Amino acid sequence: MNEVKKYNRIFTIVVDSWGFGNAPDAAKFGDEGADTMGHIAENVEDLDLPHLQELGTFNMKENDLIPIVETPKGYYLTLQEHSNSKDTMTGHWEMMGLYIQEPFITFTDTGFPPELINELEERTGHKVVGNKSASGTEILDELGEHHIATGDMIVYTSADSVLQIAASEESFGLEELYRCCEIARDITMKPEWKVGRVIARPFVGKTAHHFERTPNRHDYALKPIGRTVLNSLKDAGYDMIAVGKINDIFVGEGVTEALHSESSVHGMDQTIEIAKRDDWKGLCFVNLVDFDAKWGHRRDVEGYASELERFDAKLGKLMPLLKEGDLLMITADHGNDPTWTGTDHTREMVPLILYSPSFKSFGHLRTGKTFSDIGATIADNFNVEMPEWGESILNLLD
Numbered sequence: 257m258n259e260v261k262k263y264n265r266i267f268t269i270v271v272d273s274w275g276f277g278n279a280p281d282a283a284k285f286g287d288e289g290a291d292t293m294g295h296i297a298e299n300v301e302d303l304d305l306p307h308l309q310e311l312g313t314f315n316m317k318e319n320d321l322i323p324i325v326e327t328p329k330g331y332y333l334t335l336q337e338h339s340n341s342k343d344t345m346t347g348h349w350e351m352m353g354l355y356i357q358e359p360f361i362t363f364t365d366t367g368f369p370p371e372l373i374n375e376l377e378e379r380t381g382h383k384v385v386g387n388k389s390a391s392g393t394e395i396l397d398e399l400g401e402h403h404i405a406t407g408d409m410i411v412y413t414s415a416d417s418v419l420q421i422a423a424s425e426e427s428f429g430l431e432e433l434y435r436c437c438e439i440a441r442d443i444t445m446k447p448e449w450k451v452g453r454v455i456a457r458p459f460v461g462k463t464a465h466h467f468e469r470t471p472n473r474h475d476y477a478l479k480p481i482g483r484t485v486l487n488s489l490k491d492a493g494y495d496m497i498a499v500g501k502i503n504d505i506f507v508g509e510g511v512t513e514a515l516h517s518e519s520s521v522h523g524m525d526q527t528i529e530i531a532k533r534d535d536w537k538g539l540c541f542v543n544l545v546d547f548d549a550k551w552g553h554r555r556d557v558e559g560y561a562s563e564l565e566r567f568d569a570k571l572g573k574l575m576p577l578l579k580e581g582d583l584l585m586i587t588a589d590h591g592n593d594p595t596w597t598g599t600d601h602t603r604e605m606v607p608l609i610l611y612s613p614s615f616k617s618f619g620h621l622r623t624g625k626t627f628s629d630i631g632a633t634i635a636d637n638f639n640v641e642m643p644e645w646g647e648s649i650l651n652l653l654d
Contacts, residue, residue: 257493258639260537262650263612264581266634267527267540267574270348271567273548275591275604276316279336282603287342287591290602292552292560295595297321300561307571308564311586311609312618328618330611331653337590338626338645342601343416344548345452345477347589348505350627352484353635353643360417360452360478364389368411368419372449376411379443380436383408389415391554391599396422396459396467403428404462409436414553415600417452419444425458430472433458441476453477453504471518475504485631486510486541488640494538499526502541512538520544520563524570531577539634543589552592553599560594575611583637583653584611587630610653617654624649
């Protein structure tokens with residue numbers, strides 16, 4: 257294990273989809289004008305985010321909707337995505353040092369080709385219904401009762417590079433759903449069908465408008481295209497604790513401990529418990545998916561705002577547990593403006609808020625040209641192999 261430069265433990269929390277205004281190349285993605293945080297603040301009165309506010313988070317927003325603080329507790333900056341995509345895997349992989357030039361293949365406009373569906377039906381033994389781009393809740397209302405009556409699998413996609421299979425935990429069974437998703441992952445390893453993720457979407461309920469998706473979602477992702485900072489940490493003997501869907505996104509690569517979260521609130525509770533432990537040194541990498549899955553894609557401004565307030569409350573419980581040798585990094589993997597058209601992610605700048613009880617200074621740092629600045633900073637701190645992309649800001653943290 258190498259000598260640590262500044263921090264023994266780093267907590268990197270990804271508030272999934274928390275954009276901070278359109279990126280310079282947003283027009284290329286049809287997202288010029290998108291601003292997840294800004295538009296939430298414009299549409300929700302009395303937004304209560306005191307802990308994010310005291311860190312200096314909203315000193316980056318040039319408006320009067322959330323007052324700035326004169327002496328914040330943290331450093332803050334925004335990062336621009338360098339990769340040519342705006343999906344979850346790309347965002348997380350770039351954070352840890354990878355650059356994705358070719359976006360993952362999507363089937364948003366056409367659904368999956370008949371050859372893929374035929375092979376899926378033959379190998380799983382189940383007929384397929386759906387096969388289109390759809391909201392995960394709306395397609396349950398449309399086809400959930402049919403699925404329960406027939407056993408046909410609900411297969412659908414989205415603007416992301418995903419093949420999703422929805423099935424009832426009660427009648428279809430969770431293990432059978434996972435088995436079918438594993439087959440779908442194998443089928444979609446063919447170059448012409450290679451989606452970024454196959455996602456199991458279990459639900460409960462009997463009738464339309466009363467179906468509920470359960471926490472037993474499971475993502476079957478592609479392996480990272482190269483080594484990441486997570487691999488470097490593990491190889492050097494450090495802990496890499498994955499909370500939420502981090503383990504799925506990296507297919508276990510570089511992970512030493514993985515915790516499944518039932519919600520974003522649960523993920524923060526798990527992080528709080530990890531902060532209380534003294535048995536580890538390294539990185540705790542957290543994804544809080546509800547912001548994206550429950551509120552961003554569904555274009556629910558009030559729901560997103562309430563989730564931010566719940567996160568802020570948990571942040572208020574985490575921060576007092578941090579020690580002098582701890583560093584907190586709060587960021588996002590893309591935007592998902594709940595006021596925007598459609599249901600896709602939005603190409604935005606993302607925040608990077610940093611806090612440690614050891615900080616003697618605070619304030620705005622330079623804008624980052626890649627999410628890989630996060631991984632570079634982590635690697636620099638633990639004296640492990642630096643990623644090809646990214647520039648460490650460790651020396652700027654006083």
